[in-house]
Amino acid sequence: MSIARLHDLHKRRMGRNLGVGLVLAAFIVIIFGLTIVKIGRGDFSTNPGAPGRAIEETSNEN
Amino acid sequence: MTDLSTNAKVPGAETEAQFGDYFALLKPRVMTLVVFTAFVGLLAAPASVHPFVGFCAILFIAVGGGASGALNMWWDADIDAVMRRTARRPIPSGRVEGGEALAIGLVLSAFAVVFLGLATNWLAAGLLAFTIFFYVVIYTMWLKRTTPQNIVIGGAAGAFPPMIGWAAATGSVSVEAVLMFCLTFMWTPPHFWALALFMRGDYDAAKVPMLTVTHGRRSTRVHILVYTVLLAALAVGTAFTAVGGPVYLATALVLNALFLKGAWDIFRRDEAASEADNYKAEKAFFKLSLLYLFAHFGAILVEAGLARFGFGGWA
Structure with a gap:
């Protein structure tokens, strides 16, 4: 009788789980990155004096 | 004692x-076309986009294109x-269940639609949503099995990505975005009809009304030449718009001359000649x-790219 910890099935599932894990990690990085960029540009700012707003308003005037 | 063996065959x-x-x-191969044309649409647009936002826009467009591919495979x-x-x-092949797809x-x-809207704007998101709807409902569910014009009208779905990229940026x-759309739209029919000529039997067996099945192979050769x-007229004409220039014109002249020659070769051949050399001209045209x-x-x-250094276009 042989008891092996890893069956081929487990290897397949390992690959699949790893893939899903990497996709979720990439998703977090993307959301974090987008948030940083958008906050940096002042997209979410309600303050008319925020840097992003000032640039937007200047470009609208042109 | 329990006979425990994890090396036993596990069904499935x-x-x-x-x-x-x-x-x-x-459909990763189709996705490369989507990514590339959307990327070009985004960069050719007269607006600057933050590199990370641009990257995300392309990614979401690609995911949207891929999602429509999954729905197409399901149906x-x-x-x-x-x-x-x-x-x-x-x-x-039984590896993925239809319901999973x-x-x-x-x-x-x-x-893809929601995040493209949040990352860029809702016009781009709306265009992406329409593209997915068009590909899955209009092309896959309706046109593909009912009309030999399936490829012509359905080709619109594959032509939207540069327009979405442009909309994401601006x-x-x-007009330039529409021209890029038209370029892919007009390119799709001859591309697929050439494939249908040398993949003979496949569409017949699946009862998909490709032009080769409904109107015959002679008619398909004529259609390839006309399209x-x-x-060629559209592609060369685009050279004189805001997205064109000398580099584009030179590329368009060379490639359209070759493409016209290929279409003419296909038009002149009959089935006997094609079968004799295993569809050499049709395969070369497809490549x-x-x-x-x-x-x-x-x-x-x-x-x-040149325009950013003051060299692009005709100015």
Whole structure:
């Protein structure tokens, strides 16, 4: 009788789980990155004096 | 004592889906075309986009395109199973359940549209949503099995990505974006009809009303030539718009001359000649068509790159 910890099935599932894990990690990085960029540009700012707003308003005037 | 052995054969283990099978649902080859043309549309647009936002926009457009591919595979699993070219796809080969493909397609579609809207603007998101709807409902569910014009009208779905890229950058759609759309739209029919000529039997077996099946192979050869002439006029004419320039014009002149020559060769041949050399001219035309589209969009990209240094276009 042989008891092996890893069956081929487990290897397949390992690959699949790893893939899903990497996709979720990439998703977090993307959301974090987008948030940083958008906050940096002042997209979410309600303050008319925020840097992003000032640039937007200047470009609208042109 | 319990006879415990994990080395025993597990039913279905060999066909259990791996991550690559789910990725294959997204039609990665088609996705390269979507990514590239959307990228060109984004960069050719007269607006600056933050590099990370641009990257995300392309990614979401690609995910949306991939999601529509998954939904297409879900709906077309029955005909994919009988065509040689598609029989090894994840659903007909039994590695992925149809329901899984449907769920993945729907979830990724919603994800891509919502996040493209949040990252860029809702016009781009709306265009992406319409593209997915057009490809899945109008082309896959309706036209593909009912009319030989399936490829002509359905080709619009594959033509939208540069327009979405443009809209993501500018928040609007202009003549140049429409021209890039038309370029892919007019290119699609000769590209697929050439494939249908040398993949003979596949579409007949699946009862898909391709032009080769409904109107015959002679008519298909005529259609390829007519569409190639119209495409050449459009492609060369684009050189004199804001996205064109000397580099694009030179590329368009060379490739359209080759493409017209290829279409003329196909037009002049009959089935006996094609069968004699195993569809050499048709296969060469199909390969050239891939280069054709990438080179045209590549030239638009070069013109956009040169413009940033004050050299692009006719100015």
